[in-house]
Amino acid sequence: MRRQGSEERQTRRVRCAIYTRKSTDENLDNGFNSLDAQREAAEAYVASQRHEGWVALPARYDDGGFSGGSMERPALLRLLEDVEAGRTDCVVVYKVDRLSRSLLDFARIVEAFDRREVSFVSVTQQFNTTTSMGRLTLNILLSFAQFEREIIAERIRDKVASARRKGKYMGGMPALGYDVDRANRRLVVNPTEAELVQRVFRRFVQIGSTTELAKELNAQGFTTKTWTTQKGRVRPGSSWNKDHIYHLLNNSLYIGEVEYKGQRYPGEQEGIISRELWDRAHAILASNHRVRANRSRATTPALLRGIIRCAHCGSAMGPTFTKRRGKFYRYYLCVHASKNGYGSCPVRTVPAADIEQAVMGQLRAVFRSPEMVAATVRSARQQAEERIRQLAQERDSAEVKLGQLKQEALRLVAARESDDAPTFISSQLRTLNAQIEEREQALERITCDREALGGSRITEQEVIEGLTSLDSVWEELYPGEQERIVQLLVSRVDVGTDGLELQLRADGMESLVLELRDRDEEEVVV
Numbered sequence: 411m412r413r414q415g416s417e418e419r420q421t422r423r424v425r426c427a428i429y430t431r432k433s434t435d436e437n438l439d440n441g442f443n444s445l446d447a448q449r450e451a452a453e454a455y456v457a458s459q460r461h462e463g464w465v466a467l468p469a470r471y472d473d474g475g476f477s478g479g480s481m482e483r484p485a486l487l488r489l490l491e492d493v494e495a496g497r498t499d500c501v502v503v504y505k506v507d508r509l510s511r512s513l514l515d516f517a518r519i520v521e522a523f524d525r526r527e528v529s530f531v532s533v534t535q536q537f538n539t540t541t542s543m544g545r546l547t548l549n550i551l552l553s554f555a556q557f558e559r560e561i562i563a564e565r566i567r568d569k570v571a572s573a574r575r576k577g578k579y580m581g582g583m584p585a586l587g588y589d590v591d592r593a594n595r596r597l598v599v600n601p602t603e604a605e606l607v608q609r610v611f612r613r614f615v616q617i618g619s620t621t622e623l624a625k626e627l628n629a630q631g632f633t634t635k636t637w638t639t640q641k642g643r644v645r646p647g648s649s650w651n652k653d654h655i656y657h658l659l660n661n662s663l664y665i666g667e668v669e670y671k672g673q674r675y676p677g678e679q680e681g682i683i684s685r686e687l688w689d690r691a692h693a694i695l696a697s698n699h700r701v702r703a704n705r706s707r708a709t710t711p712a713l714l715r716g717i718i719r720c721a722h723c724g725s726a727m728g729p730t731f732t733k734r735r736g737k738f739y740r741y742y743l744c745v746h747a748s749k750n751g752y753g754s755c756p757v758r759t760v761p762a763a764d765i766e767q768a769v770m771g772q773l774r775a776v777f778r779s780p781e782m783v784a785a786t787v788r789s790a791r792q793q794a795e796e797r798i799r800q801l802a803q804e805r806d807s808a809e810v811k812l813g814q815l816k817q818e819a820l821r822l823v824a825a826r827e828s829d830d831a832p833t834f835i836s837s838q839l840r841t842l843n844a845q846i847e848e849r850e851q852a853l854e855r856i857t858c859d860r861e862a863l864g865g866s867r868i869t870e871q872e873v874i875e876g877l878t879s880l881d882s883v884w885e886e887l888y889p890g891e892q893e894r895i896v897q898l899l900v901s902r903v904d905v906g907t908d909g910l911e912l913q914l915r916a917d918g919m920e921s922l923v924l925e926l927r928d929r930d931e932e933e934v935v936v
Contacts, residue, residue, distance in 0.1 A: 424464045426531075427471060427498040428452040429489055431508045433821070435475030445472045448504040455533045456502060467498060477821030478511035481518075482814055490519070493526050500529045506537070512817065516549075563820060574670035577677035583645070585663050586635040587682050597663070597679040604682045606632060610658055611683050615690050620652035620659075625751060651749055659691055712740075713766040713893045714903055720744040720757045721906030729762065742905070756907050765910065769903055772912050773896065777881035780874045816846060876922070898922050 430448040432438065438445070449470070456466040469492070471485040481487075486509075492498055501523065503509050509530075510516040523530055531537065537544040584590050587607040588597040613623055633647030634654055658664075665688050666681030667674045712729035720727055725746035732739050740762035747755035884892070899922060902913040 424459075424462065424499045425497070426452075426456045426464050426466050426500045426502050427469065427489060427492065428456070428466060428502050429471040429473075429485065429509060430504065431473040431476060431478060431483070431485075433475070433477055438474045443474075445474055448508065451504050451533050452502045455531075464500070466502075477817060478507055478509070479515075479820050480512075480814055480817035481510075481515050490522055493522060493528050496526060498528060500531060502531045502533065504533050506532045506535060571670065574668060575675050577668050577675050577679075583635065583637050585661055586658065587664065588679060592640065597677075599680050599682060603635070607658065607664060607682050608687075610655065611664075611687050611691050614655065614659060615687065615694065618694050620655040621748075621751065623655055624650040624652050653749065656695075659695060664688070712742075712762065713896055714742065714762075714769060714900075715897075717897065717900055718742050718765070718903045718905060720746065720755060721904040721911070722757045723755055725755075727757075727760070727905065730759075757905060760905055765903075765905060768910060769896065769900065769912065770892070772910075773899060774881055774884060776914070777877045777884075780878065784874060880922075895922060 428449050430445040430452075432444045449472070453466050456464045471489045473483040473485040476483040476486075489498075489501065493501070501509075506516075510519060520530065522528075578596070584597055587600060587603045589600045590596075591598045610623065610627070613626065614620070617623060627650045632650065634650060635645075636647040637645045639645065662669050662674055663677060663679060664682045665685055666677055666679065668677040668679075669675075714727075715729055716726075718727045719725065723744065723746045725744050727742040727744050728748075730741050730743045732741070741759040742762055742765060743759050744755045744757050747758045752758050880895075887895070899914055900912055901915045904911045904913075
């Protein structure tokens with residue numbers, strides 16, 4: 411009987427894992443910090459439930475310096491692994507928001523707890539997720555916690571907007587020509603760098619070319635801004651390119667202003683160049699060759715626009731032209747070579763007429779070969795199926811990463827509210843916002859790609875017959891129609907020093923054949 415009683419008491423043993431969290435790493439190196447205080451309170455609560463068989467596990471799950479808005483916390487991930495492994499029966503926290511400030515994340519965590527029959531207890535609020543009332547109350551509390559975070563974020567955004575309108579420096583890497591007065595939180599002129607800024611403006615007014623100016627600066631040994639962060643990390647400057655020049659020439663800091671959401675306001679910093687020099691430089695920018703060329707390229711015929719790429723560096727190749735003795739000569743120009751100089755790429759430019767004729771020649775060779783069409787369709791469909799699976803994985807990964815980036819951005823926004831917040835937080839926040847925008851665009855591209863890789867509506871034989879008939883009437887098509895067909899059938903043209911390679915689109919073949927079939931049916935009806 412004693413043995414049975416002992417086993418019965420052992421079955422009632424409740425193993426309690428104590429989780430603690432602090433949003434910042436401030437004062438964590440003290441002998442007794444916030445994490446210790448949270449654990450001490452949780453241990454005392456577990457001890458008060460000793461008569462119910464509760465025992466605090468010795469393992470520590472402490473996340474110092476991690477936001478509750480993100481799931482990417484080392485201790486939390488270890489805790490969830492131990493929950494899945496059945497190493498704990500109850501998770502104890504000091505307050506609910508220590509576990510999560512996101513209602514969605516909290517729901518996922520609770521679902522993981524329920525799956526392993528692990529209860530959740532808050533010391534100060536005394537909630538237990540094994541009861542429906544406990545779940546309801548916790549959801550309400552987390553809703554208010556998330557609401558509070560959003561209010562804080564809005565207040566900080568308003569604070570930043572107000573500061574920018576007053577011309578204040580809001581942190582981050584300073585522009586070339588300025589250093590940071592950290593004590594007063596403002597920009598001060600760096601005399602040596604200011605001379606370089608003035609030199610860039612004067613030389614641009616003289617030569618009017620950003621590419622040539624970048625080459626000149628590099629040849630003279632100048633680099634972009636070298637900066638040492640507040641933590642002592644050195645960020646060395648890099649060689650100049652024309653994008654750096656454009657950014658510098660359009661930075662209103664140099665005339666004593668700051669720009670915020672398209673509006674300019676008087677800045678606290680001292681200007682480096684005169685308004686006259688600024689206006690002269692911008693008059694050139696408004697009418698320089700790049701603007702005129704872009705305007706002309708938009709109206710210049712380009713059969714391979716958007717699908718031709720440089721095989722050497724992987725960069726896109728854009729249409730351009732030159733005029734000699736009254737005649738226009740069209741080319742496709744490697745973007746990398748355009749940005750970094752012709753010496754950076756062996757491909758550089760290719761004559762547009764020659765490469766377009768070669769592409770159409772290869773495309774028509776495919777039309778004349780039923781075996782090649784069939785092989786292309788089969789291969790492309792297999793690749794499409796594999797690509798759909800890859801896109802599904804990429805979409806899931808992008809959604810997870812996007813959520814993490816947004817939570818991290820909210821954490822930085824909340825951290826920046828503090829009066830003693832490090833100045834580099836604004837720079838980190840700008841970087842995160844750029845990453846968020848990039849992930850959102852990637853997610854949109856993935857969605858579009860998946861929709862484009864839909865199932866086939868016609869047979870392989872129909873594709874063969876349709877393309878074979880197209881070859882016979884190719885010469886009768888208008889140039890615009892030929893361009894549309896090339897864009898529909900060719901997904902990519904890689905051009906190298908040793909030739910070119912085409913990548914065909916099976917879905918484009920099928921779409922074109924469907925279009926031709928529908929057109930024939932309409933003619934029959936008429």
